[in-house]
Amino acid sequence: xxxxxxxxxxxxxxxxxxxxxxxxxxxxxxxxxxxxxxxxxxxxxxxxxxxxxxxxxxxxxxxxxxxxxxxxxxxxxxxxxxxxxxxxxxxxxxxxxxxxxxxxxxxxxxxxxxxxxxxxxxxxxxxxxxxxxxxxxxxxxxxxxxxxxxxxxxxxxxxxxxxxxxxxxxxxxxxxxxxxxxxxxxxxxxxxxxxxxxxxxxxxxxxxxxxxxxxxxxxxxxxxxxxxxxxxxxxxxxxxxxxxxxxxxxxxxxxxxxxxxxxxxxxxxxxxxxxxxxxxxxxxxxxxxxxxxxxxxxxxxxxxxxxxxxxxxxxxxxxxxxxxxxxxxxxxxxxxxxxxxxxxxxxxxxxxxxxxxxxxxxxxxxxxxxxxxxxxxxxxxxxxxxxxxxxxxxxxxxxxxxxxxxxxxxxxxxxxxxxxxxxxxxxxxxxxxxx
Ligand SMILES: NC(=O)C1=CN([C@@H]2O[C@H](COP(=O)(O)OP(=O)(O)OC[C@H]3O[C@@H](n4cnc5c(N)ncnc54)[C@H](O)[C@@H]3O)[C@@H](O)[C@H]2O)C=CC1
Ligand SMILES: O=C(O)[C@H]1O[C@H](OP(=O)(O)OP(=O)(O)OC[C@H]2O[C@@H](n3ccc(=O)[nH]c3=O)[C@H](O)[C@@H]2O)[C@H](O)[C@@H](O)[C@@H]1O
Numbered sequence: 001x002x003x004x005x006x007x008x009x010x011x012x013x014x015x016x017x018x019x020x021x022x023x024x025x026x027x028x029x030x031x032x033x034x035x036x037x038x039x040x041x042x043x044x045x046x047x048x049x050x051x052x053x054x055x056x057x058x059x060x061x062x063x064x065x066x067x068x069x070x071x072x073x074x075x076x077x078x079x080x081x082x083x084x085x086x087x088x089x090x091x092x093x094x095x096x097x098x099x100x101x102x103x104x105x106x107x108x109x110x111x112x113x114x115x116x117x118x119x120x121x122x123x124x125x126x127x128x129x130x131x132x133x134x135x136x137x138x139x140x141x142x143x144x145x146x147x148x149x150x151x152x153x154x155x156x157x158x159x160x161x162x163x164x165x166x167x168x169x170x171x172x173x174x175x176x177x178x179x180x181x182x183x184x185x186x187x188x189x190x191x192x193x194x195x196x197x198x199x200x201x202x203x204x205x206x207x208x209x210x211x212x213x214x215x216x217x218x219x220x221x222x223x224x225x226x227x228x229x230x231x232x233x234x235x236x237x238x239x240x241x242x243x244x245x246x247x248x249x250x251x252x253x254x255x256x257x258x259x260x261x262x263x264x265x266x267x268x269x270x271x272x273x274x275x276x277x278x279x280x281x282x283x284x285x286x287x288x289x290x291x292x293x294x295x296x297x298x299x300x301x302x303x304x305x306x307x308x309x310x311x312x313x314x315x316x317x318x319x320x321x322x323x324x325x326x327x328x329x330x331x332x333x334x335x336x337x338x339x340x341x342x343x344x345x346x347x348x349x350x351x352x353x354x355x356x357x358x359x360x361x362x363x364x365x366x367x368x369x370x371x372x373x374x375x376x377x378x379x380x381x382x383x384x385x386x387x388x389x390x391x392x393x394x395x396x397x398x399x400x401x402x403x404x405x406x407x408x409x410x411x412x413x414x415x416x417x418x419x420x421x422x423x424x425x426x427x428x429x430x431x432x433x434x435x
Pocket of ligand 1: 031032
C-alpha cells in the first residue's frame, strides 16, 4: 500500500521505516528540513536500536526506495492512508495541548481538497478520549471539503512502543488496537497491519471504536506508571526497615497476577510520555469533575523520589564545593531522549548545593548540554569518576552494570545507586535508594 506518515519523531520515523520494511511504500512528512534530509540520506534522525540499518535499507542511495521523507504535504495525495504521529504535549495545567495536532490536521485537510478518491486518516498520537471523533475528524473533513465515513475515513491506532526498543516493540507488539467509527476505515487499517500481524506471529488484534482506542492507550500508561510508583512506595517502606525491595519484587513477580516487569523501584519514571500522559488523563478526568486519586498519588510518589536520592547524598557527604559524578542523563537506557529525565531534578539539587557536577552518558550528552551548558561532561566513566567525592547513578545503562575498578579513581568512593545497577564490592561505600 501507499502510506504517508506525518511527523518524523520517535514514533513517526520508527513506524515509517518499519512499514517500508513490511513492504509498503511510505512517505514521511515533517516540517524539519534537517530531519527530512537525514532520512533521505539513508540515516536515522534519532538513536534507536536497529533503526539506522532499516532506514539505510529503504531510503537513501542503493536502497529499496520504499521510504522517502519530505516537507511537502502534497505528497499525501499519492497515498491511500495517512498516520498522524505529531506531538501531544501538556499545557502548564497538565491538560493535553492539541495545537500541533490541529495544525497538522488542518494542513492535511487543505491538501486533501485536491484528492477525489477516498482517503483514510489514522491518529497514532496519544490523545484524550473524544479527540479523534470531536476534533480531528471534523477538522480534516471541513478543511478538506469531505464527507466523513464516505470519502474520508478517520481512525485511531494507539502506539505502545517503548523508546530504546522502538523498532523491536513495533514489529512484535503485545497487541494491535484498531479503533474506527466505521467498518471501512477499520478494514483498511487491518490491511495496513496485515503484513505486521503475519510477521509477528499473530498478536491479538483488538477492533474497537475511536474513544475506546484512545482510552486504552492512557489506561496502559497510567497502569504502568502507577505500578512503578507502587513499587517505589513499597521500596521507600523497605528502605526504612532495612529490607531489600528488589528481593521483595522478585518474589512478588512470581505471582502471575502481579508479574515482575515494572516493579524496578528507584528514581521513578521520566520520559516523554508517562509524565505528560498521566497529567493529561488526570486533567481530562477533572474536566468531568472526577479527581483521579490513584493517579494523583502515583504522580506524587514519583515526584518525591529524586528528593529522597538527594537526601541520601546529604547523609553521606556535604556536596558543597565537592566533585559529584552523575552517571546517566537519558530518561532510560537505550535512548538519547532527556525529556523529563530524573537527571534534571538530581542535577538541579546538586547545583543548589554548590557541587561541581561532572556528568556522563553514552549518548545523551549533546541533548543535555543545551540545558546545562555550564556543568562538566566526561567522555568516559573513568574520567567522570576521577577524583570524585561521590557518584550518583541515575540511568541503568548496561555499561554501568559492569563497573568495578573504575571506582578506585574516586577521591572518596561513595556510590549511590538510583537504579539498582551497580555491583556492591569491597572498597566502596554503596547505598541503594530502595534496597
Ligand atoms: N515517544 C514514544 O515512545 C511514544 C510516543 N507516543 C505518542 O506519539 C506522539 C508523537 O510522539 P513522538 O514521536 O515522541 O514525538 P516527537 O516530538 O519525537 O516528534 C514529532 C515530530 O513532529 C514534527 N512536527 C511538528 N509539527 C509538525 C507538522 N505540523 N507537520 C509535520 N511534522 C510536524 C516535529 O518536527 C517532530 O519531528 C505523541 O502523541 C506521543 O505521546 C506514543 C507511543 C510511544
Ligand atoms: O507512550 C509512550 O511513549 C510509551 O511510554 C512507555 O515507554 P517509555 O517511556 O519509552 O519507557 P519505559 O520503559 O516504559 O520507561 C518509562 C520510565 O519508567 C522507568 N521505569 C520503568 C520500569 C520500571 O520497573 N521502573 C522504572 O522506574 C524508566 O526508567 C523510565 O524512566 C511505555 O512503556 C510504552 O508502552 C509507551 O508506548
